[in-house]
Amino acid sequence: MIVALLNQKGGVGKTTLALHLAGQWAQSGRRVMLIDADPQGSALDWAEQRAAEGLPRQFSVIGLARDTLHQEAPALARDVDHVIIDGPPRVAGLLRSALLAADLILIPVQPSPLDGWASAEMLALLDQARIFKPAITARFLLNRYPARTIIARATAESLEAHDPPLLPEHVGQRVIFAEAMRTGRLASELDEDGIAAREVAALADAIERLAP
Template sequence: MKVVAVLNEKGGCGKTTIATNLARGLQLEGRDVMLVDSDVQGSARDWGAVDTETEKPAVVGMDRPTLHKDIPKVAEGSDVVVIDGAARAEKMQTSAIKASDLVLIPVQPSAYDIWSSETLVELVRARQEVAGKPDAAFIVSRQIVGTNLAGEAQEALESFDLPVLRGRTAQRVIYAEAASQGLSVLDVDPSSKAAGEIRQIVEDILATLDLQTARTNGTTG
């Protein structure tokens, strides 16, 4: 089992959008996926509770700082667990980091968002010194199409000496439309640009977790 935590100190950076779409994207790649909502706001749980004809990943609420102890108990048999992280909750973030193989840090292309990532990066590095993991990577989130801000943000993020995923999300109405229906953009319109963005993120995550194997052979790395 692999655990991916989508974390950032700052609210409104697109954590839940990325977590829900990533979980569904991994499921469509043939993985058994559990989505853990660790935010007391419960947005991912609300998404999971919307009744649809689509078989979505199981969504479990865990809003206590014991994720590293609880996830192995409830997610037995899952291939991948995706944690939708809580903002402004250092104990929860620390627990999520302990539970994870990969911490994905979404940042909007603005100086404020980039600066707010510093504390989280320090928490990740402190855990790496103790346990040798998790890996961590930035993902540019909610970029404004047609601007140079995302490129400038990537240059700034590289100063943290962490990789920046090739996949990124843009501000597109379809993300909100999909969320309101309890679906991913892959379900609402598989041919959309947003669906292409999520597929790239899924590909990046599978490669990072060394799970990039053919779906047809029924094996995982």
């Protein structure tokens, strides 16, 4: 399965989610490859930090920020169980290629009226991709979700009737994710039984159930 995390708005947590999903599946015995399709290369930076810390590599991270991604990713997927694409912000050619490469599109959004979560441009690109690949599955994913706030509830309610639909699982706003990104670690390595690790595990299970 090829899963792409895409949103034209930067700063919604695509890289953090991509790395933690990859780590969760790898820890569950899956063979996983993460493709860093963001020219900023944040996932590659994380992998380099991990290597510098002397930590074992759990999954491979490669840089592939070019618009031939849809041609190259399927070949890479033959040797692994899951490919995860950490997508770019606002690079239309790369976004189109990532959309065509993926079996499942996750659109991370934050609970904010200013976040552009219902970007007409993003959804238009998804509709265009479905012309060539009708079987693409897509879901909105609430990230950095501050529980028990009015805006969080309002965002979730507004997305429940949306197309693409909203995944019922969400990931909270937790300091441990920032620490994980800084140190080349995963939240589960910092706190194996913590709520962040449990949220990532639940999200990974939910995504696997969507596999085509």
